[in-house]
Amino acid sequence: MDADIIIIGAGVAGMTAGIYAARAGKSVLIIEGKVAGGQIVESLKVGNWPGEIMISGEDLSKKIYAQVEKLGVKVFYEVVEDILNDKNGDFEYVIKTDETEYRCNALILATGTEPRRLSEKQMAMVGKRPVSYCATCDGALYKNKPVVVVGSGNTAKYEVSYLENIASKVYNIHHDEPIPVDAEAVFVAIGRVPATDYLKGFVDLDTDGYIVAGEDCHTSQPGVFAAGDCRTKSVRQLVTAAADGAVAATEAVRYLG
Ligand SMILES: Cc1cc2nc3c(=O)[nH]c(=O)nc-3n(C[C@H](O)[C@H](O)[C@H](O)COP(=O)(O)OP(=O)(O)OC[C@H]3O[C@@H](n4cnc5c(N)ncnc54)[C@H](O)[C@@H]3O)c2cc1C
Numbered sequence: 001m002d003a004d005i006i007i008i009g010a011g012v013a014g015m016t017a018g019i020y021a022a023r024a025g026k027s028v029l030i031i032e033g034k035v036a037g038g039q040i041v042e043s044l045k046v047g048n049w050p051g052e053i054m055i056s057g058e059d060l061s062k063k064i065y066a067q068v069e070k071l072g073v074k075v076f077y078e079v080v081e082d083i084l085n086d087k088n089g090d091f092e093y094v095i096k097t098d099e100t101e102y103r104c105n106a107l108i109l110a111t112g113t114e115p116r117r118l119s120e121k122q123m124a125m126v127g128k129r130p131v132s133y134c135a136t137c138d139g140a141l142y143k144n145k146p147v148v149v150v151g152s153g154n155t156a157k158y159e160v161s162y163l164e165n166i167a168s169k170v171y172n173i174h175h176d177e178p179i180p181v182d183a184e185a186v187f188v189a190i191g192r193v194p195a196t197d198y199l200k201g202f203v204d205l206d207t208d209g210y211i212v213a214g215e216d217c218h219t220s221q222p223g224v225f226a227a228g229d230c231r232t233k234s235v236r237q238l239v240t241a242a243a244d245g246a247v248a249a250t251e252a253v254r255y256l257g
Contacts, residue, residue: 001076003027005252006095006104008080009195011038012238013228014110015064016245017252021108022071024253030068031097033079037061038112039192039229040238042134049238060238076102083107083202092223106252109203109211109219110227110245113192113236118150118175125179131186135159138185144168146182150175151189159189194230206232217248223255 005021007014010032021028035041043057052060068075078097086094091103115133118126132138135149139162146169149159156172163170171180175190194209204212204220210233211226213219219226227244229236 001029001100002091002103003029004104004256005106005108005249006031006093006102007108007110008095009033009038009110009112009228009230010036010065010068010075011110011112011228011241012040012061012064013112013230013241013245013248014038014108015068016242017108017110017227017249018068018073018245019064019071020246020249021253022068022073024249026253026256028073029102030073030075031078031080031095031102032075033077033111036065036068036075039114042136044136046238080111080198082198082200106223106225106255108217108225108227108245108248108252109196109199109230110241110248111195111198112229112241114195115188116191116193118186118188118190122150122175122179126186129179129184129186131188133188135162135187138187139163139166142167142185145184146171146180147185147187148173148180148183149187149189150177150179151191153189153191155191156189159187163187192229196230215247217244217251223252225249225251 004026005028007017007030010030040057078099082096084094092105095102147167148171160172196209211231213226213231217225225248227248228241
């Protein structure tokens with residue numbers, strides 16, 4: 001499948017980029033590895049999205065997705081594994097997914113962040129017990145059962161208070177502490193890391209793995225732009241992700257001429 005512009009990631013940044021690219025008259029498609037909406041889908045309350053006094057992340061995602069769909073932008077549910085320069089073809093870039101290949105002349109990277117995983121040492125202690133990164137999604141499975149939350153930040157505190165209404169006992173430990181023997185499930189809340197492993201040196205990353213790109217969203221590769229939480233920036237929020245989507249798509253359209 002080919003398009004003028006391909007967007008990787010259907011979070012708020014990627015979907016906003018899709019809206020801007022489609023409205024500018026370019027052929028555009030989005031490749032999404034999990035669920036349209038990205039990380040905000042799991043959030044029950046969003047109170048700082050202009051125009052909505054309070055909305056759930058899921059409902060906000062559905063509204064943006066409806067706009068994307070109405071503009072005719074197709075979302076393909078596949079995981080991007082590699083990107084190559086298309087040296088022999090009519091296109092500049094080849095995007096390899098777990099199912100097929102796509103080609104385009106401009107590319108927007110909008111893959112956001114993902115939960116930080118437990119260390120190998122701690123995973124060995126977890127054994128065969130289920131590991132979840134979202135109490136809201138999976139907490140109900142452990143009604144009246146003992147569970148453990150790993151982490152000490154605000155997200156971990158929220159997960160603990162959420163699970164206290166469901167589980168028989170909620171342990172809360174730091175990331176380097178032993179997992180209690182009787183805990184039947186492990187909820188992990190130890191921060192987030194950029195989802196950029198698939199780039200493998202294709203564009204410059206900083207030491208933490210974020211794509212090096214300024215407010216114009218340009219990366220180290222011509223015709224490749226980064227939008228949202230996956231790029232180097234000081235504020236990672238919905239409005240800044242949306243703003244990046246608009247900028248990245250506008251710059252991609254300008255690049256294509
Ligand atoms: C619990 C929680 C609550 C929050 N609450 C708020 C709030 O109230 N207000 C606010 O402004 N912000 C909030 N934020 C922050 C906000 O959610 C993010 O800043 C914003 O969603 C980032 O959007 P994004 O599109 O850049 O990335 P993401 O939402 O992370 O989307 C990236 C997408 O790319 C996909 N992807 C990743 N790798 C690949 C791959 N290799 N192939 C294909 N697809 C891939 C992912 O599946 C994902 O759908 C919250 C975040 C969390 C975690």
